[in-house]
Amino acid sequence: MLAKVVRSWGAIGVYALFLGWAAFTLYMDYTAPGRIAPELSQALERDGKANVDVDLPFTPSAFHVQALQQFGTIRRMRGQTILMRGVTKAQVQALARDVFWIDRLRLSVPASQIQEI
Template sequence: MPPRTSLPRRAAKSPALRKIAVVLALVLAYQLWLVVQAQGKVGPGVGAQRDARGRFAVDVELGFAPERFHILRLQKHGRIAGTDGHVVHLRGVAPAGVDALAREYWIRHIEVPRRGS
């Protein structure tokens, strides 16, 4: 009778399970990268001037002129108040919305709106 191998040892030899483990590791690494790169995107003072509902305005800077896809994604987190080149002005953004926006890899920076915009 051949010696029995343990379940973890047999699983480690399985090509299908190794592929699943690699895909899982890649997804976890991507999520970690999103968290790390989001750290420096939110400028100082964002969320300091909140309205009665706890929401505030932000300017979202992109590295390109926004297209329909980007505007629709930004609308999930606030009201679009206009655009100036690569900057989209959002109003009524919740703190959780800023966190979600910062995790988007195509957003460069989130700032407090300048006066007059």
Template sequence: MSMLRDAIYSTRGKVVIGVITAIVGWQVWLSVAAAGKIGEGIPQEGRRVDVLVTLAFPPERFHIQKFQKLGRVSGTKENSVQVRGVNRADLKALARPFWVLRVEPLT
């Protein structure tokens, strides 16, 4: 127990604890913020929905590939990506990345 206490109170131990706390805090914040990014008006019926995902910048290949894991990307326009056939249970996962501003129903 003495070795553990010494490790925790050392400078290196404090840095490790600080980094772990920051990573866990960031992940919690991303999860909490995801719910607020999902817009009103997404149909409640059906298991799959079509959505428009808005980013803070024009999407690049990386972003398109991430969205394709959750649905079919059917097009992009300026800072938005059309994703079709998204499982309703995956909406929060779609909205979770920090670079996603909004997830709205595709009209």
């Protein structure tokens, strides 16, 4: 009886969903460090908090801004980048691991250091 239940289509569907979720989680854990720029990691080790530029592969909508607000304070948006203020190391790691649509997390450059071309 138990063998029949384990081999049923419903059980196979549950197994497939679990394997898909596990594969996605492993992928996100494996690729997360590559989304964090080295200078951001250094600044977080040194200062504990940093202003972060979150680069996206698209122009963010209200949904994306609200999703990122779980991880810190949104300063402003500029094109395909959302600027966040006072983000901790744990928050940066969570962003890189949990939000699959982020391309890159960079250390935000203060406006006084931006050079016009």
